[in-house]
Amino acid sequence: MHKTENSNQPVLYLAPLQGFTDFVYRKVYSEVFQLVDAFFIPYISVKNHEVLKKYRKEILPENNPQNRVVPQVLAADPDEMVFLAEYLADFGYTEINLNLGCPYPMVTKRGMGAGLLPHPGKIEKILAAFFKESPLNLSVKMRAGLVLPAEMEKVIPVLNQFPLTEVILHPRIAKQLYEGEIIESVFQRAYSNLQHRLVYNGDVNTVETYSNILLKFQQTNHFMLGRGILMNPFLPAEIKGFVLGEAEKKEKLAEFHKRMLEEYLAVMDNPGNALNKMKQFWVYFCRNFSEPEKCLKKIEKSGTLTKYHIAVTTIFRDHFN
């Protein structure tokens, strides 16, 4: 791997993607590809005054050895926010992130995630309680709105009242889920009105998209990448101007895959569960190969680990360039 002349180094974050960027993924990814600057843990939340046991592994410091790891919370009210902040502070975290973007009705109907965006007053109460009670640093990850992009206009003045570390904006409304047009005017508005550092998130899947955004929003230096990294783990290296040869790429992909499988086999209850996790991993990982849909089908059809190994060997042999 060698560096090109482009020395304009952006700061790149790995987005939280529930079910994909779990502690295994974050750990293996950071060991094999070193160019992500911060890792966000998919959200945790409270149920019946407790944090569900399933979230513990995600949070444990030994599972999060990277330099900057930021856990994310979903909170419906000030009590939940303060509870979650204390829970995370007990694990030694110094920085957390509040989710104001999750679009799923199960979450938004409970007044969390993007469900808070039409209610700036509630957001204000949550933030006021947090900054009164917690010594932690806080950032916010948000969409433009639940139903209308204009919702953001009333949220920004609230965010400006508090000493947030930064605001990560995915310029879509919740109704769009993860597809459809990115609303660039929303990012522009936030850029003009927000007094915090603004981080761009959404559909940065190629160096070209990254460069286009940079052209439009020249002061933006912080980007959060999600599916782009899942589809192409070299994306941060490419954005930062590193050039890799095809042989080196193939070797790294093979190492990444091997380590992912080893780790899932080590941490899951049984090999079947590890196999299922790997099948999920391939939903995006297949994009590194020619005829990705065909590759994914081969993986999904593998009923046993032995068949899976055969499928993987065939794909690396026949579908990498």
Ligand SMILES: Cc1cc2nc3c(=O)[nH]c(=O)nc-3n(C[C@H](O)[C@H](O)[C@H](O)COP(=O)(O)O)c2cc1C
């Ligand atoms: C399967 C899936 C799970 C996600 N889970 C979370 C999550 O736990 N917290 C969060 O803030 N965003 C979550 N997101 C949104 C991503 O973090 C990101 O904002 C979105 O995918 C847009 O960025 P991208 O186009 O770079 O992927 C999720 C998205 C997907 C597709």
